Amino acid sequence: MAGKARPASDVPAWLVGMPLSYWVVGIVLLFMPVLANDFVLFQILGWSFILGMIALSLMFLGGYGGMVSLAQMSIAALAGYMVAILGTSGVQAISLHWPWWLYVPVAIIVAAIFATMIGALAVRTEGIYTIMITLAIAAAFFYFTRQNYTIFNGYSGFANVVPPELFGINWRRPIPFYYLALFCAAISYLVVVYVSRSPFGLALQGVRDNPRRMAALGFNVVMHRVVAYTFASVIAAVAGILLVWQNAQISPGTAGLPAVIDILVIAIVGGLARPIGPFIGALIYVLLRTFSPDVLLTLGLPGDRFKLMIGLGFLAVVYWSPDGVLGLWDRWRTHRRKAADPLTGQGGAP
Amino acid sequence: MSLLEARRNIGDMLGAAGTGNALELRGVTRMFGALAALTDVTLSVKSGERRAVLGSNGAGKTTLFNCVTGDFLPTSGTIRLFGEDVTKFPPYERIRRGLRRTYQISLLFNGLSVLDNVYLACRGVSRGRYSLIRPRRNDALMQSAFELIEAVHLGEVAETKVAELSYGQQRQLEIALALAGAPRFILFDEPAAGLSPTERSELVQILTSLPRHIGYIIIEHDMDVALRVADSVSMMHNGRIFKEGLPSEIENDPEVQQLYLGGGHG
The missing domain is CATH 3.40.50.300 (P-loop containing nucleotide triphosphate hydrolases)
Structure with a gap:
């Protein structure tokens, strides 16, 4: 087959075709350490990237696969636990002191196996039952880690879990950690965008829209769904490892039911339609969670009612825009385009 | 050939x-x-x-x-x-x-383009169903997808979303899906x-x-x-x-x- 070769060019097509907004966001994120202080880098943005990645793994399953899994936080936490158990922590009796290049991949693999088992259980159910099964697994994981002392060190969990001093850098310092989290988040985002148009991703969307037809095209629908759980778990596992390094500790509360539900809230508030949604949702969540106590105190209300703010925010988004902030944004853009005169193309955008 | x-x-x-x-x-x-x-x-x-x-x-x-x-x-x-x-x-x-089949009431992937629909059908009966690598225009399967689209006279709407096709075109696409691979x-x-x-x-x-x-x-x-x-x-x-x-x-x-x-x- 003699396909016509594209004219040779120094710059790849995808780079030329990238919208301006991507460039702006990319450059701002890269130079953020110049603009922001350590608190914003570490606590606000670092944490947003991590929660965004866990919510991204839910977005991949929910948005492309039509499967809402509440177990993604538990999968992330299992990877975090593996880092504490296999690597180094304050609990000398349990931790095995493996080197980082061994415990990081093993942690991801263990989390992926766990997720595959969850998937195998959950994919034969639909809609509300998938949510129920994964919620039950998340609850079981929480209680198991709290009651098991031989492996998970029960109620107190593990403290002093720090990242390795690779290249002589302390990766828990705000600027290195910011770049580490940014790197992982950006890679996860790009991988999900890329995979969504791969045979696996396209077929997953086909399974979401029409499982019966997919089977009639030769696809093993059940297996495809299970593999989607495995794939999504890798992103959640990487985020879980970052999370334990950021907090320097992990305990059952990391994947307690409130945390499990927060991931759902983040994904829904951001929007399940595109991979950027979870990161927007995570940033909103972290900002609300960090600053709402101050706002509440200013208003003369007790500061520990920040959950009320998050709840109200969630309610508002779900009420006015069931497809999240992304949906709000899309509607605003369509509206602006429609406002333009169809003949002259003018008068819409200011 | x-x-x-x-x-x-x-x-x-x-x-x-x-x-x-x-x-x-x-x-x-x-x-x-x-x-x-x-x-x-x-x-x-x-x-x-x-x-x-x-x-x-x-x-x-x-x-x-x-x-x-x-x-x-x-x-x-x-x-x-x-x-x-x-x-x-x-x-x-x-x-x-x-074995292949078409449906009395079209069962298509409305959110995807005609090309994606036919490509999925070609992929379903070949290896690499779980491939994470995006297909390129000159891949063999992509080529057979294009050939099938031409064969059912849908060449002009290859990039169109299925939801936007006419009823007759959807019926033709339904047939293209059944002809994918080696039926x-x-x-x-x-x-x-x-x-x-x-x-x-x-x-x-x-x-x-x-x-x-x-x-x-x-x-x-x-x-x-x-x-x-x-x-x-x-x-x-x-x-x-x-x-x-x-x-x-x-x-x-x-x-x-x-x-x-x-x-x-x-």
Whole structure:
């Protein structure tokens, strides 16, 4: 087959075709350490990237696969636990002191196996039952880690879990950690965008829209769904490892039911339609969670009612825009385009 | 020589070599509760044979298709595909053995483009279903997707979302999906339903120009279409096959005219 070769060019097509907004966001994120202080880098943005990645793994399953899994936080936490158990922590009796290049991949693999088992259980159910099964697994994981002392060190969990001093850098310092989290988040985002148009991703969307037809095209629908759980778990596992390094500790509360539900809230508030949604949702969540106590105190209300703010925010988004902030944004853009005169193309955008 | 031609030639050789039955049903019964949708259906279709299944609404024609593809398991009886007992096989295993089907009401992926739909169909019957690498324009499977789209006259709307296609175009896409890969036996479920006369003759042209080794069963209410594209005809009524014959015999059979044409010739 003699396909016509594209004219040779120094710059790849995808780079030329990238919208301006991507460039702006990319450059701002890269130079953020110049603009922001350590608190914003570490606590606000670092944490947003991590929660965004866990919510991204839910977005991949929910948005492309039509499967809402509440177990993604538990999968992330299992990877975090593996880092504490296999690597180094304050609990000398349990931790095995493996080197980082061994415990990081093993942690991801263990989390992926766990997720595959969850998937195998959950994919034969639909809609509300998938949510129920994964919620039950998340609850079981929480209680198991709290009651098991031989492996998970029960109620107190593990403290002093720090990242390795690779290249002589302390990766828990705000600027290195910011770049580490940014790197992982950006890679996860790009991988999900890329995979969504791969045979696996396209077929997953086909399974979401029409499982019966997919089977009639030769696809093993059940297996495809299970593999989607495995794939999504890798992103959640990487985020879980970052999370334990950021907090320097992990305990059952990391994947307690409130945390499990927060991931759902983040994904829904951001929007399940595109991979950027979870990161927007995570940033909103972290900002609300960090600053709402101050706002509440200013208003003369007790500061520990920040959950009320998050709840109200969630309610508002779900009420006015069931497809999240992304949906709000899309509607605003369509509206602006429609406002333009169809003949002259003018008068819409200011 | 294009890929499609090469595949057809190999297929023709295989078809000529295979003397057995493409599809063989023995005593297939399917119950829905107390209702028998199919009762003791025995049917064999030779390799490369084209069979029309006629019958009134509710005669069990679509249930027959659903049992053959594996959407439903038969309550009793056996189904053999190319000599192999596939009675208990899941649908995708039967599809990978060369069976295809179209649906009476189009089951397409409305959020995806025409090209994506056909590409998925091509991917479904080849390896790399779990591939994470995006296909490129000049990949072999992408090329066969383009060829199929041209073959059903949808070249101009290849990048259009399925939801934006006309009804007739969706029916054509439905056929393209069934022709993906190397089909050996196809089940067409009322492909002409709702088509204009022009579209109907296009459909007849597509069906009659299929390579001879590809056999099919076609459910069709339009006798004109059915008898032009079929080598033989089976008549169904109340979940049973009560008559088989050549198109000319069936057309002139008084019992058939009574039942199916409502005595229109009388």
